[in-house]
Amino acid sequence: MIDFKEELKKRAALVEESLEILLPGTNAYPPLIHQAMRYSVMGGGKRLRPVLVMAGAEAVGGKADDALTAACAFELIHTYSLVHDDLPAMDNDDYRRGKLTSHKVYGEAAAVLTGDALLTMAFQLLAESKGAPENVLRVIREAAVGAGTFGLIGGQVVDTLSEGVELDENTLEYIHRHKTGALYKISVRAGAILAGARDDQLAALTGYAENLGLAFQIKDDLLDIEGDEQKIGKPVGSDTKNNKATYPALFGLHKSRAKARQAAQQALAALRPFGAEADFLRSMVNFVIERDF
């Protein structure tokens, strides 16, 4: 097996290098928006989505490097959703990854426009991705659906509407499947599609990503209770304080841990048709449920 943490760091660095090159310079007119875009995009994060795009390409025999532009696009979509999610009208968060949020630094109007700009640029990058034009178009279509009201935005809407309301299992699952799951799924698929994946390979990778996303989310909920504040970068217990629906709140710690393990096993099982070229994706499963940040 590969040294996963080392490899993840290397790939995240590659993504950051590309973003550095692709984002307009901070002197480009009008400078304010380009500064604000860089502030949020270059502000850290695990870069899991772009890494998944690259790993999806590799799993079906493609090159990670060829998927780099598309990978960056998915990081922009993720970042846009955070910038808008943090707005006063939404979650009203002052900090993100230990830094002031976009609207706290640049003002609310700029933060709205910065999110818009990142989303718009994501589609530019997707359209500039390497791959057969038919495949690139398919990725753009899937990204738009996955980021839209039947994906990411749908999850945001239900999450926002559900604030302070007691959630049932179905709604909690809907939110997670859409707010985080949809982009995970499309990230892996995008890399694979650009590399010319067959339908059966795409189906397997979809099953993988859905379960990976679920495991990730349950682990996130568990870390909010059991985690180390220094490592997770936010106060422990903030979900409980904000009356947020979580797996531990609904199922208790024990059953939540079991659910995370089960999802992890199903993610690994979905990769059975693949050989060593999917080892990175396999390692990612363990990373996701064993991480302490």
Add this chain to the structure above:
Amino acid sequence: MIDFKEELKKRAALVEESLEILLPGTNAYPPLIHQAMRYSVMGGGKRLRPVLVMAGAEAVGGKADDALTAACAFELIHTYSLVHDDLPAMDNDDYRRGKLTSHKVYGEAAAVLTGDALLTMAFQLLAESKGAPENVLRVIREAAVGAGTFGLIGGQVVDTLSEGVELDENTLEYIHRHKTGALYKISVRAGAILAGARDDQLAALTGYAENLGLAFQIKDDLLDIEGDEQKIGKPVGSDTKNNKATYPALFGLHKSRAKARQAAQQALAALRPFGAEADFLRSMVNFVIERDF
């Protein structure tokens, strides 16, 4: 020549029919966002951008109908920009086209997400447009650039930053060229590109659209002073009251009218290489500077 007003009405109706079909139903989960999307998109407007897409296709020998999906995409981009522009953090407008704005009806969080959803769906529709895959990809790239920080969003940023500041001619022109001009330009180009336009045809159409956009904007400024409140759908003199930079404020009425006429003439001149297939675009020039709404 064609009966332009009749033809414009017919085409706007065609666009509205398509939007009606393409937008998710208001029962689709989560209903709130789909209701809010329809509320803003189906709320009237001249539908000039989608009509320009169709006319751009025709000018180079394509069929207007083939460009309909792409045309709808440009109306969604336009609508998203209005929904976000009206937000309290931006222009803080309560009414648009005589109806309450999105955030007044659905709340601020929903309005942010509705704009996001419309922008996202626009790229889905573009990716589903009829045309050679290479041409569709080019349209997506151009749309993203035209709607991004070097186009529409750039214009918004400078407009927002300039509030209450006395503007010079260059800044005023920058705002107009980007905030309205960029999308006009890309709309005409998009239709033409999808229909397989040659580069010299695209260059001519670009010159046309830039001048049409300028004429449209100056006329808008003039209507704010000379127009009929009932017809333009907002109080006369609101630009002056809001201390907005306008052509009449910078140049006076007389010179502004001359500038609008000049832009109109240049728009018509740009169409010289085209025959009767560009008659709709020609009529549009007269419509834009002679309209009273």
